[in-house]
Amino acid sequence: MDSIEEKIKRIQAGEVYLFSEIIRLYQQRIYLYCFRLLNNKEEAEDALQDILVKAYQNIGNFQPQANFTSWLYRVAYHHCLNQLRRQKFQNQLQRLLRQDVTAKSAEQIVENRLFSGPVASALEKLSMEERNLVILRIFEDKSFAEIGEILGKSTVTVRKRYERTRRKLKEAIERREKQLWARIN
Numbered sequence: 001m002d003s004i005e006e007k008i009k010r011i012q013a014g015e016v017y018l019f020s021e022i023i024r025l026y027q028q029r030i031y032l033y034c035f036r037l038l039n040n041k042e043e044a045e046d047a048l049q050d051i052l053v054k055a056y057q058n059i060g061n062f063q064p065q066a067n068f069t070s071w072l073y074r075v076a077y078h079h080c081l082n083q084l085r086r087q088k089f090q091n092q093l094q095r096l097l098r099q100d101v102t103a104k105s106a107e108q109i110v111e112n113r114l115f116s117g118p119v120a121s122a123l124e125k126l127s128m129e130e131r132n133l134v135i136l137r138i139f140e141d142k143s144f145a146e147i148g149e150i151l152g153k154s155t156v157t158v159r160k161r162y163e164r165t166r167r168k169l170k171e172a173i174e175r176r177e178k179q180l181w182a183r184i185n
Contacts, residue, residue: 004068011059030076036135037080051076070149122172130165
């Protein structure tokens with residue numbers, strides 16, 4: 001059985017039908033990653049399709065000395081980051097035009113219940129980069145070296161930023177829990 005690197009080399013050599021195996025191996029992982037970043041099922045599904053198309057189109061640029069999984073996550077990260085930037089711009093534009101809709105859909109309510117109230121509230125307060133670090137480290141179980149490769153940062157930098165983000169998240173959760181406890185009492 002070929003390793004992933006061998007499959008990539010064969011795809012780059014013209015055996016494009018092997019890309020279906022790449023899709024089979026990675027689609028669920030990349031979908032979950034996108035869902036955690038975008039916090040929306042449909043957007044994550046659309047993002048997955050776009051990312052796999054980008055990966056297919058750019059597979060020739062992949063260098064074998066890099067880790068393919070890290071390369072694919074980097075493609076996914078940049079795609080989701082661009083999507084979130086577009087959404088932020090559109091939301092600002094809607095507020096300017098006073099067409100902001102405040103009612104939450106049933107899906108948003110269910111998705112918000114995936115995390116506890118204090119955790120979800122704390123995650124919302126993190127920047128995109130901080131949230132990405134938490135998702136890659138905790139939910140995707142990536143090493144600091146892999147995260148560094150995905151983000152194009154050194155392992156030491158990633159580790160320091162993660163520890164800073166973890167402290168920030170912990171403090172935000174504790175603050176939120178205190179607020180909730182004060183309301184109860």
